Amino acid sequence: MKENDVILRTVTRVVVFIILTFGVELFLSGHHNPGGGFVGGLVLSSALVLLYVVFDIETVHQGVPFDFRKIAAFGAMLSLLSGTAAAVLGKPFLTQGFGYFDLPIFGLTELATVTIFEAGVALTVIGTVVTIILSISKDV
Amino acid sequence: MNNILVLPMLLPLLTGFVLFFLRPSVKAQKIVSILSLLSLVAISGRILLQIRVEGIIRLDFGGWEPPFGILFVGDSFSALMVLTASVVSTLIILYAFTATERRMENMFFYPFAFFLVAGVNGSFLTGDMFNLFVCFEVMLLASYVLITLGGGKVRLAESMKYIAINVVASWFFLVALAFLYGTVGTLNMAHISVRVAEAGQGPLLSAVAVVFLIVFALKAGLFLYFWLPGSYSSPPGPIAALFAALLTKVGVYAMFRTFTLIFYHDEFILGTIIGTMAVVTIIGGCLGAIAYTDIRQIASYNVIIAVGFMVLGLAVFNEEAFKGSVFYLIHDMVIKGILFLIVGAMVYLTGKTKITEMSGLIRNYPTLGWLLFLTTLGLAGIPPLSGFIGKMYVGLGAVEGGNYFLLFIGFASSLVVLYSMLRIFMNCFWGETIINREDQRLFPARRLIPIALLGVLTIGIGVGAQALEPFVSDAARVMANPGLYIDAVFGEVES
Numbered sequence: 001m002k003e004n005d006v007i008l009r010t011v012t013r014v015v016v017f018i019i020l021t022f023g024v025e026l027f028l029s030g031h032h033n034p035g036g037g038f039v040g041g042l043v044l045s046s047a048l049v050l051l052y053v054v055f056d057i058e059t060v061h062q063g064v065p066f067d068f069r070k071i072a073a074f075g076a077m078l079s080l081l082s083g084t085a086a087a088v089l090g091k092p093f094l095t096q097g098f099g100y101f102d103l104p105i106f107g108l109t110e111l112a113t114v115t116i117f118e119a120g121v122a123l124t125v126i127g128t129v130v131t132i133i134l135s136i137s138k139d140v
Numbered sequence: 141m142n143n144i145l146v147l148p149m150l151l152p153l154l155t156g157f158v159l160f161f162l163r164p165s166v167k168a169q170k171i172v173s174i175l176s177l178l179s180l181v182a183i184s185g186r187i188l189l190q191i192r193v194e195g196i197i198r199l200d201f202g203g204w205e206p207p208f209g210i211l212f213v214g215d216s217f218s219a220l221m222v223l224t225a226s227v228v229s230t231l232i233i234l235y236a237f238t239a240t241e242r243r244m245e246n247m248f249f250y251p252f253a254f255f256l257v258a259g260v261n262g263s264f265l266t267g268d269m270f271n272l273f274v275c276f277e278v279m280l281l282a283s284y285v286l287i288t289l290g291g292g293k294v295r296l297a298e299s300m301k302y303i304a305i306n307v308v309a310s311w312f313f314l315v316a317l318a319f320l321y322g323t324v325g326t327l328n329m330a331h332i333s334v335r336v337a338e339a340g341q342g343p344l345l346s347a348v349a350v351v352f353l354i355v356f357a358l359k360a361g362l363f364l365y366f367w368l369p370g371s372y373s374s375p376p377g378p379i380a381a382l383f384a385a386l387l388t389k390v391g392v393y394a395m396f397r398t399f400t401l402i403f404y405h406d407e408f409i410l411g412t413i414i415g416t417m418a419v420v421t422i423i424g425g426c427l428g429a430i431a432y433t434d435i436r437q438i439a440s441y442n443v444i445i446a447v448g449f450m451v452l453g454l455a456v457f458n459e460e461a462f463k464g465s466v467f468y469l470i471h472d473m474v475i476k477g478i479l480f481l482i483v484g485a486m487v488y489l490t491g492k493t494k495i496t497e498m499s500g501l502i503r504n505y506p507t508l509g510w511l512l513f514l515t516t517l518g519l520a521g522i523p524p525l526s527g528f529i530g531k532m533y534v535g536l537g538a539v540e541g542g543n544y545f546l547l548f549i550g551f552a553s554s555l556v557v558l559y560s561m562l563r564i565f566m567n568c569f570w571g572e573t574i575i576n577r578e579d580q581r582l583f584p585a586r587r588l589i590p591i592a593l594l595g596v597l598t599i600g601i602g603v604g605a606q607a608l609e610p611f612v613s614d615a616a617r618v619m620a621n622p623g624l625y626i627d628a629v630f631g632e633v634e635s
Contacts, residue, residue: 070161077157084150086202087143093150094202 005054012054019047027122031110037118041125048126049133057134068134072127079120082113144190145199145212147183148222148261149275151176156254166245170237173250177230180257184223188611191219196618196628198267206267206629207331213267213629217466217615220608221264221393224470227597228385228477229257235481235590236378239488244290252289255282256382263390267629269320269327272394273313276359280306283387286379287371295374302371309358316351323348330629333402333622341405349403353413356398360391362451363417365444369428372443373436377484380436384443385477389469392450396465399454400619415455415546421448422553429560433494435568438560439483442519445553446472452550453534461537462616467608468530471601475518475527478594482512485591486568489581495564500573504580507588509569511595516565518598520558526601 023044030036051060086095098112155176162168191197196215200206233253240249259279266272284306287299321327323344324335336345354364361368368388372380399410425444432438450472453465485508490498502509514525521527531554538547601608618624 073157073160077154080150080154080157084154087146092200092203093143093146096202 008054012050016047016051019043019050023047027118030118031112031115037121038125040118041122042129044122045126045129048130052130052133052137057137068127068130070127072124072131075120075123075125075127077120078123079117082116082120085113142190142197142199142214144183144187145197145214145265146201148180148187148226148265149212149258151180151183152254152258152261156251156258159251159254160248163246163248166242169245169250173233173237173254176254177226177233180226181223181230184219184226187214188216188219188223190214191216192611192614196625198629207326207328210271211267211328211629212265213330213625214265215615215618215625215628216611217393217396217618218264220466220470220611220615221389222261224473225257225260225264225386225389228473228594229253229260229382231590231594231597232378232381232385232477232481235381235587238584238587239376239378239484241290247289249286249289252282252285253382255279256286256386258282260386260390264393267329269329269332270317271327272329273310273317276313276390276394277310279387279390280310283383286382287375289379290376298370298374301367305358305367309355312351312358313355316348316355319348319351328629329397329401330626333626336402336405341403345403346406346409349399349406349409350413352398352403353395353409353417356391356395357417358391360388360395360451361421361444361447362391362395363421363424365421365424365447368444369432369437369440372440372480373434377481377488380484381477381480384439384480385473388443388447389473392447392469395451396454396462396619400462401622401625404457404622410457411455414451415543418448418451418455419546419549421445421451422549426553426556426560429556430563433496435483435486435495435498435564436493438495438564439479442479442557442560443476445557446476446519449531449534449550449553452546453537455546456534456537456541456543458537458541459616459620460540461534462619463612464530464533464535464537466530466612466615467533467605468527470608470612471518471526471530471598474594474597474601475515478511478591478598479515479519481591481594482508482515485583485587489583490575495567498568498574499571500569501575502569503573504575504577505583507592508583509565511588511591512561512565512569514595514598516558516561518602519561521554524599524602526598526605528602529605 023040026035026043027037027040030040048064083094087093096112096114096117098110101109101111103109155172158172159169162172191214196213198211198213200209200211202209236253256279259275259282262275263272263279266275284299284303287302288296320332324332326332326335339345341349358364372384403409422445425441425448428441429438429445432441450465450468453461453468486498486501487493489505492498518525518527521531531551534550535547538544538550
């Protein structure tokens with residue numbers, strides 16, 4: 001049965017980008033303020049889930065052709081490796097570093113290795129949430 | 141700073157992720173697995189030797205010093221456990237190479253086996269109470285996947301029970317942690333120990349200790365073992381062997397760690413409650429081991445008896461008994477691995493599960509039969525096999541402490557174990573051969589080799605107990621003197 005969901009589809013097209021932006025904002029602000037990889041990842045994945053709900057799985061898959069299980073595994077591996085890098089450099093495992101750099105557009109910016117770790121967390125969350133939603137929806 | 145200490149957990153985790161991407165090629169998965177497992181064994185051995193030379197070592201993650209950061213602490217006890225767990229899981233996974241269905245290999249069997257090993261090793265090494273919870277969860281989540289993998293009606297029913305009971309236990313764990321953190325305001329095990337000693341273990345802290353006891357009892361199958369026989373007898377051989385060899389031992393280890401390091405002040409909890417639980421566990425396990433005719437059930441009840449016996453050492457609470465329990469833990473990981481592999485192989489070969497339905501297998505599979513006989517002797521604690529030395533030290537400890545009743549129960553259980561195992565051996569391997577030599581399923585040598593190696597290991601631990609003794613005494617010494625552990629954690633960081 002085809003429902004009439006013009007409003008939902010139209011709104012989604014706009015709202016998805018707002019959610020994605022908010023997700024990235026949460027992710028980046030997590031360094032000093034509330035937020036971080038886990039919450040950011042949850043918000044980002046909620047945008048994807050909204051897409052899956054409004055459009056069907058095949059359509060979304062054409063636009064976002066990733067295997068989300070692999071994304072989850074890659075994310076977790078990225079986090080682990082960012083911790084291992086410290087061990088390779090002779091610091092205790094999971095040691096993080098940071099420094100201030102003068103970037104062209106942003107000006108003086110603090111760059112921290114913990115962002116890599118957090119990116120891994122975010123990817124893991126996205127991968128896991130989408131995988132769970134997709135595998136639940138398949139059987140119904 | 142000893143980054144080597146994180147490797148027993150880091151390496152299996154990384155291997156798990158790499159295997160995840162190698163999904164299309166089972167062969168590549170096997171090669172990576174075996175290389176990783178061998179290096180894991182080498183690393184664990186090195187950690188043990190390093191502890192022998194340098195004393196207790198620790199690693200503060202990210203350089204955050206205790207009591208603020210999370211840390212891994214390696215003492216002889218944890219290093220021995222890690223080494224044994226690594227060796228046993230290597231052999232079991234080696235067996236799984238030839239005994240796992242293609243369908244399961246494709247559904248991430250090996251990655252999750254590695255995550256399980258990572259969780260187990262992490263639980264052994266961690267020096268932080270909350271981190272212990274996290275490592276437990278890593279191990280349990282992997283075990284949820286492994287127990288449900290492949291499906292089937294009975295297995296799904298049993299896995300539902302297994303998951304439900306473990307989720308409840310984990311919830312209790314969190315509640316206990318919340319109580320503990322609310323009371324002493326720290327999660328670092330050594331720091332908790334200091335604060336509990338300063339405050340004295342009053343009624344409130346004793347109540348927290350009892351909640352922890354319930355949690356670990358559920359996980360280890362001590363007294364609260366009702367879930368264990370069903371869930372350990374439903375998965376196929378290698379998975380059941382991994383569970384039986386590793387999972388309950390982690391619960392027992394956690395119990396020893398908490399009650400020797402932190403809550404060692406209350407005689408009533410230690411002697412009476414834990415002692416009673418151990419005795420009831422042993423008796424219940426014995427009844428089950430004799431009553432059932434399903435070989436997988438008999439093997440599962442043998443796990444329960446062993447858990448009871450190890451905890452007897454904790455109830456006796458002296459250095460000699462701790463030594464016995466550590467020896468017995470090492471022995472039990474090996475022997476339960478071999479027992480469940482053989483039982484799984486017997487079920488695979490005959491297609492039957494009850495001892496009344498099998499007969500005369502010795503003609504078809506002589507080596508398997510004699511290996512089972514060796515396991516029987518090892519389980520019963522006949523010298524010079526590995527079970528003997530542990531039982532002897534627990535016995536010596538009990539005599540020293542004057543706990544003759546516990547001693548009697550512990551040693552009487554050996555006879556029941558012997559009887560229950562001989563029942564399997566005599567019913568299944570003796571008697572008239574029912575399987576035609578032409579019709580029998582093949583049992584290739586590459587499957588037999590891992591089992592045989594575990595058999596060699598159980599002889600080796602028994603005969604080579606002298607070589608192991610210094611490490612085990614060191615482990616027992618730290619358990620009997622928690623101050624050593626605390627000093628090592630709060631000592632200066634050497635860089």
